[in-house]
Amino acid sequence: MSKRIVIIGAGLAGTTAARELNARGQAVTVIDPRAGETCERPPLSKHLFDGSRHHLPYHLESTEHITFVRDRAEEITLAEAAADSRYTAETQRHPHPLAEHHATAGTVHLASGESIDFTHCILATGMAANRPEVPAYPDALPVYDLADAEWILARVNNATEALNVGVLGSGYLGMEVATSAVAAGHRATVYLRGNEPLRKQLSAPVRQALFERHKAAGVDFVTHTSSPDDIPADVHDLFITSVGARPQLIPIDGHRPAHAWDVDERLATSHPGVFAVGDCAIVTAGPYALDHPWACEPVAESHGKFLAELLSADSDGASIGVEDAPEAGSGSGSADGSTVWSDVPWHWSFQGPEKVFTAGLTSPDADDTIIRYDPSGAKFQVFHFDGPGPESSLIGVETFNWPPMQAAARRVLGGNHIPTRAQIADPDFDFKAHSRL
Secondary structure, eight states, rough: OOOOOEEESSSSHHHHHHHHHHHOOEEEEEOOOOTTTEEESSSHTTTSSSSSOOOOEEEOOOOOOOOEOSSSSEEEEGGGGGGGGOGGGBBOOSSSOOOGGGGOEEEEEESSSSSEEEEEEEEEEEEEEOOOOOOOOOTOOOOOOOHHHHHHHHHHHOOOOOEEEEEEEOSSHHHHHHHHHHTTTTTTEEEOOOSSSTTTTTTEEEEEEEHHHHHTTTTTEEEEEEEGGOOOOSSOOOEOOOOOOEOOOOOBBTOOSSSSSEETTBBBOOTTEEEOOOOGEEEEEEOOSSSSOOHHHHHHHHHHHHHHHHHHHSSGGGGTTGOOOOOTTEEEEHHHHHHHHEOOEEEEEEEEEEEEEEEEETTTTSOEEEEEEOTSSSEEEEEEEESSOOOOOOOOEEEEHHHHHHHHHHHHHTSSOBBHHHHHOOTTTTHHTTTTT
């Protein structure tokens, strides 16, 4: 095979793509200082205090088809800009010429001074956690990568009595840390910028239900914390921050996006031969376009599988003939016969004993939703639609403490029988039975 596929980043999206390409017999080079040492992130925060395994390995071995380059990618130059590159042919790892129909699309330049040509490049650089300084707790850390989590876990394991844990931030990770701490017998205080947690993630019914459950379970909340400077000293034995993350980006021909790489429905950037997947990509077209990265593990894995199938096909992707690629397992055909990424995006968060899921397109600001409860009233789903009319279609579902119905939501959204608002509003409509159509 004369395609030269390079993956920058060995997180879940990059590792998945490499594994799937390897299974198809396609050679790939993975560039990352820790290539082959990936772990799954969710258990880092969910199981930090309960003594269970706190990460699941996604180890990837080098094979006949997988080459690891444990180095840092610093920039990319595209083929048309090669003449201006400060790198020379002598530093190429693959100096032999490519077949004419697989012309070099660009070059990845490494921190070591070496460079690697590619016909296709997958940007899977992920995100880096924001690390605000908390004056009262200079050793505060986020729980975003394995090294941080292991340092915090050592503190937890060495404790001889219950800890008083402080958490700055009210997103998924912060709430998972705080609620898992309380469930394990520790104390936890969450410092919020606003007046409730998960304001940017979940609709009002779900986040308010979680807020009440967490307060009842013993999590303390300090609202309207405008600055880390306001957090009192000598209160907490351990302090953890969770105030978001930012995509890790490298320049392409000297240009770096302000937020993340925009990709189309085929996960292709505007640069020929260059794709982006997972947390560093904003999908701007297709059935699941969003104005920010999806930033969740199921999407990262889905992206990796989609591109592996697309790029290992007989015809090439991106500017080298993606229109001719056969339909991929993680995508579907569009009206013009091309392949698009169309897996139903979903996310889960276990916050102590509480479980919350999302599937499809949901909005924290939605106020035209329909709520359906189970007979006990303790579990419910929030349904989101593409309009206010009775014939508007279901586009997303939030599920609170009702895992079987989350599975039903994913089946419905991924199927060919999408219910309308009028159907969901009918109390006799059996959503679970509908999911099996």
